[in-house]
Amino acid sequence: xxxxxxxxxxxxxxxxxxxxxxxxxxxxxxxxxxxxxxxxxxxxxxxxxxxxxxxxxxxxxxxxxxxxxxxxxxxxxxxxxxxxxxxxxxxxxxxxxxxxxxxxxxxxxxxxxxxxxxxxxxxxxxxxxxxxxxxxxxxxxxxxxxxxxxxxxxxxxxxxxxxxxxxxxxxxxxxxxxxxxxxxxxxxxxxxxxxxxxxxxxxxxxxxxxxxxxxxxxxxxxxxxxxxxxxxxxxxxxxxxxxxxxxxxxxxxxxxxxxxxxxxxxxxxxxxxxxxxxxxxxxxxxxxxxxxxxxxxxxxxxxxxxxxxxxxxxxxxxxxxxxxxxxxxxxxxxxxxxxxxxxxxxxxxxxxxxxxxxxxxxxxxxxxxxxxxxxxxxxxxxxxxxxxxxxxxxxxxxxxxxxxxxxxxxxxxxxxxxxxxxxxxxxxxxxxxxxxxxxxxxxxxxxxxxxxxxxxxxxxxxxxxxxxxxxxxxxxxxxxxxxxxxxxxxxxxxxxxxxxxxxxxxxxxxxxxxxxxxx
Amino acid sequence: xxxxxxxxxxxxxxxxxxxxxxxxxxxxxxxxxxxxxxxxxxxxxxxxxxxxxxxxxxxxxxxxxxxxxxxxxxxxxxx
Numbered sequence: 001x002x003x004x005x006x007x008x009x010x011x012x013x014x015x016x017x018x019x020x021x022x023x024x025x026x027x028x029x030x031x032x033x034x035x036x037x038x039x040x041x042x043x044x045x046x047x048x049x050x051x052x053x054x055x056x057x058x059x060x061x062x063x064x065x066x067x068x069x070x071x072x073x074x075x076x077x078x079x080x081x082x083x084x085x086x087x088x089x090x091x092x093x094x095x096x097x098x099x100x101x102x103x104x105x106x107x108x109x110x111x112x113x114x115x116x117x118x119x120x121x122x123x124x125x126x127x128x129x130x131x132x133x134x135x136x137x138x139x140x141x142x143x144x145x146x147x148x149x150x151x152x153x154x155x156x157x158x159x160x161x162x163x164x165x166x167x168x169x170x171x172x173x174x175x176x177x178x179x180x181x182x183x184x185x186x187x188x189x190x191x192x193x194x195x196x197x198x199x200x201x202x203x204x205x206x207x208x209x210x211x212x213x214x215x216x217x218x219x220x221x222x223x224x225x226x227x228x229x230x231x232x233x234x235x236x237x238x239x240x241x242x243x244x245x246x247x248x249x250x251x252x253x254x255x256x257x258x259x260x261x262x263x264x265x266x267x268x269x270x271x272x273x274x275x276x277x278x279x280x281x282x283x284x285x286x287x288x289x290x291x292x293x294x295x296x297x298x299x300x301x302x303x304x305x306x307x308x309x310x311x312x313x314x315x316x317x318x319x320x321x322x323x324x325x326x327x328x329x330x331x332x333x334x335x336x337x338x339x340x341x342x343x344x345x346x347x348x349x350x351x352x353x354x355x356x357x358x359x360x361x362x363x364x365x366x367x368x369x370x371x372x373x374x375x376x377x378x379x380x381x382x383x384x385x386x387x388x389x390x391x392x393x394x395x396x397x398x399x400x401x402x403x404x405x406x407x408x409x410x411x412x413x414x415x416x417x418x419x420x421x422x423x424x425x426x427x428x429x430x431x432x433x434x435x436x437x438x439x440x441x442x443x444x445x446x447x448x449x450x451x452x453x454x455x456x457x458x459x460x461x462x463x464x465x466x467x468x469x470x471x472x473x474x475x476x477x478x479x480x481x482x483x484x485x486x487x488x489x490x491x492x493x494x495x496x497x498x499x500x501x502x503x504x505x506x507x508x509x510x511x512x513x514x515x516x517x518x519x
Numbered sequence: 520x521x522x523x524x525x526x527x528x529x530x531x532x533x534x535x536x537x538x539x540x541x542x543x544x545x546x547x548x549x550x551x552x553x554x555x556x557x558x559x560x561x562x563x564x565x566x567x568x569x570x571x572x573x574x575x576x577x578x579x580x581x582x583x584x585x586x587x588x589x590x591x592x593x594x595x596x597x598x
Contacts, residue, residue: 072556075572079546082576086539089583090532213564221559224568228553235549243547266596273587276580284573291569 004150007321008328011193012167015186015332019174022185039100039260041184046262046271048191049184049337050088051278053254054081055195056135057142057331059286060323065303067290071223074290076238078283080245085276087250091412092259092268094491099260101490106341107256107408108349114411114487115419116480118353123426124404125349128253131397132338133377139335140165140381146328149308149320158382165378168335183340184261187333194330195282201311201322202285206292209314215292223294227452234452241446244454248402254341256408343370399437399445399456403429406463414471415484421471429463531589538582546575 041049059077067074095110104110108128112121144161151160174182206213229235250256262268289310293299298313299306311323347366351357357365406429407422436455437445445455476484545551558567565573590596 072568072572075569078576079572082579083543083546086579086583089586216564216566216569217561219566224556224559224566226552226556226568228557229549235553238552239547239549246543264597269587269590269596273580273583276583280576280580284576 001150001152001154003317004152004321004324007325008146008150011325011328012171015171015189016174018186018189019182022182040263041261041267042263043267043270043274045184045188046258046267047274047278049187049261050085050255050258050271050275051195051282052187052191052330052333053252053258053337054249054275055279055282055330056139056334057146057327058138059283059330060198060307060327061142061145061304064286064290064307065305067287068294068299068303068306071219071225071291071294073226073238075287076242076245078280078287080242080249081279081283082276083242084246084249085272085279087246087409088259088272088275089269091250091409092265092272094412094488095256095259096262096265096268097491098487105257105260105348106345107251107253107404108345110256111407111411111422114484115407115417115422116483117419117423120407120419120423120426121349122353123423124407125253125345125353127400127404127426127430128251129342129345129350131401132253132342133373134397136335136338136342136373136377137381137384139331139338140168140378143168143328143331143335144381145305145308146324146331149305150324152317161382165381168332169374169378171332171336183336186336190329190333191278194326194333195278197322197326197329199282199285201319201326202289205289205310205314206285209310210289210292213288213292215295216288218295219291223291229451234446234448234450236450237446237452240452240454240457244398244402244456247405247460248398248456251401251404251408252341253345254337257341257344339370339374342373343367346373399433399454399459400430402456402460403433403463405460406467410464410467415488416471416475416481417467418471418474418476418480420474421467421469424470425463425465425467428466429459431459432462433459531593531595532586535582535586535589538585539579542575542578542582545578 063074063077098104098110098113102109102113104113106125108121108125111124112118141161141164143164144157145164147164147167148155148157148160155163226238227233227235231237258271259268262271290306293306293310298309302309307327308320308323312320315322343366346369347357347362351365352362403426406425407417410417410425411422433445433456436447436458440447440455443452446452447455447458450458475481552571555571556568558571560567562570587596
């Protein structure tokens with residue numbers, strides 16, 4: 001126990017030291033700096049922050065366990081994670097430039113600017129916050145399993161969860177105080193430990209423990225095959241979970257905000273590419289280890305804990321301690337990102353819409369919201385950590401969050417999309433997803449009579465149809481069309497090397513997103 | 520007022536659109552993924568079904584790298 005808890009304590013001390021050494025008084029002087037870290041970060045910080053927010057500690061438990069138990073279907077995480085980042089590359093220019101030009105801090109700010117609608121901003125933010133809370137709870141619960149393994153089985157489930165929650169709540173003190181700058185800097189340290197460390201550990205296990213990839217030949221046909229038509233899961237099950245992942249990847253606020261933290265469009269694009277490479281190397285090695293350990297009895301008996309069990313079996317307490325620090329680092333970065341995103345959205349996009357706030361008030365409110373959410377999530381996590389329906393709750397959250405894809409990407413790709421269309425589509429899509437998910441919670445919202453297609457995707461189709469239909473039947477007036485056209489032109493105007501196509505940006509008749517609803 | 524001219528991400532991106540579409544199709548079309556993951560023969564000790572999932576992900580990275588290089592050469596990374 002001294003080795004495992006000592007390793008976790010040392011890592012925690014390292015993170016706190018880094019936070020204090022990099023903390024600058026000006027970082028949280030105004031809300032924009034607090035929320036997007038002065039838009040000053042290089043591609044490596046952007047990519048590591050994205051990675052930390054994307055691959056939580058539960059990757060080493062839930063995803064690893066899924067691959068151990070079910071085989072190659074677990075690699076769907078790899079496919080949608082890599083393919084989802086491509087969207088970040090293509091939307092980098094308008095999103096980053098509008099962010100810089102109009103001081104946007106969240107994806108809801110972008111929606112307010114694009115559609116000139118505070119109502120849409122509020123609804124989108126409310127969906128985001130509600131969808132994020134279950135992930136925060138899961139992050140806290142995953143931390144509990146780290147503590148339990150660190151105790152070498154001497155602590156009970158409940159005590160482990162409680163201690164894990166307390167550690168993360170203590171960590172939130174610094175997250176709340178230091179905002180996005182502290183978060184991004186520690187994401188780099190946590191990311192190096194979690195993902196580079198994991199890659200090295202997995203490489204070592206494949207070479208020295210498994211002696212190569214020979215165990216892959218021992219997997220059953222069922223473990224090596226994706227579900228087809230007529231199977232229990234359905235032929236569209238894999239399509240549904242991968243497509244939802246791709247479409248939804250940039251709908252998560254803590255992911256989208258990474259674009260605004262970059263220093264330029266170039267840094268966003270380079271960061272997107274680096275994110276793909278880091279995620280690919282990390283995930284491929286982890287999944288190969290999961291597939292190789294799958295045939296071993298101790299892993300098959302308890303897939304969710306098999307990453308820790310494998311490390312302990314391969315290298316005793318010292319290697320277990322290394323594995324625990326890796327999962328601890330990944331989990332801490334994820335919980336930080338989620339907490340920060342919730343605080344920013346509550347202050348900037350929900351309360352700030354209902355009642356305009358000063359920068360100082362937004363800052364205080366964001367900190368209070370983060371602290372309050374962390375405490376509420378901690379209480380719920382402690383009460384429901386052994387609930388068998390937890391996965392269903394998070395799937396419900398996922399089916400809801402992807403509805404934001406229509407107003408976000410539709411608004412970026414189609415200039416004639418209207419605020420009425422976006423709002424109607426969002427509400428209809430969310431309602432359809434909710435109604436279809438509830439009867440199939442145990443299957444994660446996969447609808448059996450649709451060959452396993454996810455309820456969120458059905459909602460997304462309805463969402464898109466309503467968005468297009470309402471936008472075409474009730475088009476915007478000439479002034480609004482001109483405003484949106486100028487908005488798009490402005491994304492080409494900021495670069496000094498480019499030919500000028502329109503009036504200077506300060507002449508563009510575009511309102512700040514905080515201006516009142518035009519509708 | 521006339522709408523602003525269509526503006527793809529960059530001129531360099533145009534040839535890559537078809538490539539990305541192909542990668543998404545290979546990754547997401549049910550007949551492709553169902554058919555390919557039924558192949559369990561070993562290539563370099565790795566089953567074909569595993570190779571399929573690895574290669575489709577790697578192809579996305581390769582295409583994005585190609586686009587990034589093309590945009591950098593044309594000075595379009597900030598556009």
